[in-house]
Amino acid sequence: MKIIVANWKMNNGFDEVDQWIEAFYEVFFKKIEDDNVVEVVLCPPNIMLDYIDTQLIEDGFHFLEYLSEKYGKQPEEFSLEEIKKYVYDSRALKLGAQDCGFENEGQFTGDVSAKQLKEVNCEYIIIGHSERRKYHHETNEIVSKKVALAVKNDITPILCIGEPSEIRQEGKHFEYIKNQIKNSLPFIGYKKLLIAYEPIWAIGTGITATPIEIAEMADFVHNVLKTETSIFIENFYLLYGGSVNSSNSSEILDIKGIDGLLVGKASLNFDEFGKILMNNK
Numbered sequence: 001m002k003i004i005v006a007n008w009k010m011n012n013g014f015d016e017v018d019q020w021i022e023a024f025y026e027v028f029f030k031k032i033e034d035d036n037v038v039e040v041v042l043c044p045p046n047i048m049l050d051y052i053d054t055q056l057i058e059d060g061f062h063f064l065e066y067l068s069e070k071y072g073k074q075p076e077e078f079s080l081e082e083i084k085k086y087v088y089d090s091r092a093l094k095l096g097a098q099d100c101g102f103e104n105e106g107q108f109t110g111d112v113s114a115k116q117l118k119e120v121n122c123e124y125i126i127i128g129h130s131e132r133r134k135y136h137h138e139t140n141e142i143v144s145k146k147v148a149l150a151v152k153n154d155i156t157p158i159l160c161i162g163e164p165s166e167i168r169q170e171g172k173h174f175e176y177i178k179n180q181i182k183n184s185l186p187f188i189g190y191k192k193l194l195i196a197y198e199p200i201w202a203i204g205t206g207i208t209a210t211p212i213e214i215a216e217m218a219d220f221v222h223n224v225l226k227t228e229t230s231i232f233i234e235n236f237y238l239l240y241g242g243s244v245n246s247s248n249s250s251e252i253l254d255i256k257g258i259d260g261l262l263v264g265k266a267s268l269n270f271d272e273f274g275k276i277l278m279n280n281k
């Protein structure tokens with residue numbers, strides 16, 4: 001299964017949320033019986049999470065009603081486990097946050113914790129995005145604390161790594177990525193972990209890393225995890241991010257070792273994002 005993550009960053013409003021979700025269901029609604037080959041994660045600004053979660057819960061209950069008609073079963077005859085499965089776990093759209101605080105609670109004005117994000121049913125958190133590292137001075141040490149808190153709150157971290165262009169020009173990108181991985185991942189067990197390789201020079205620039213560059217790095221990241229850390233990861237997915245759009249997405253997803261995409265600009269409008277999903281359905 002591939003995972004495609006939409007990272008809205010600080011863009012879009014509630015009108016766009018409504019349009020996007022409506023279009024999503026039109027194009028992509030897949031019933032639970034179908035093979036789900038793509039998991040879609042939406043990471044909007046935090047203020048929209050609760051609103052979207054409520055809509056997804058309602059849609060989940062509609063789905064339960066549909067199943068109860070289909071199987072001639074009263075809704076109250078479903079067990080709690082089945083309700084959880086149909087209303088929450090089988091959501092066609094998963095919710096993610098773009099960041100979390102480095103503590104679970106306390107005097108941290110402006111921050112939102114992983115524990116709070118869990119309350120609005122976030123299943124993923126993007127952590128250590130290069131824009132957070134650049135504009136909020138996040139170090140690997142802070143990133144590592146956030147990853148630990150996501151896991152502690154039963155949320156899957158999407159750890160972002162990626163080198164600046166001068167590091168690549170100097171030929172030091174592998175070393176740089178190895179350090180980022182080793183210092184951003186706390187030594188804990190992971191039920192599920194996503195790492196997004198996003199070369200900084202490819203983010204929002206229209207320049208995508210070449211398939212060869214991506215494949216080399218994918219191979220390297222898998223190797224570092226295996227040989228340089230002794231972290232136990234049950235399910236690992238490596239995503240690529242950086243100027244992904246509907247014309248390059250299929251080619252990137254076909255690269256060996258790449259299990260998904262982190263999409264910024266091309267995810268804001270569903271016309272374009274829908275094409276990325278449909279290409280890879």
Ligand code: PGA
Nearest residue numbers: 203204242243263264265
């Ligand atoms: P982009 O952003 O697709 O606009 O390059 C990707 C990201 O920063 O996650």
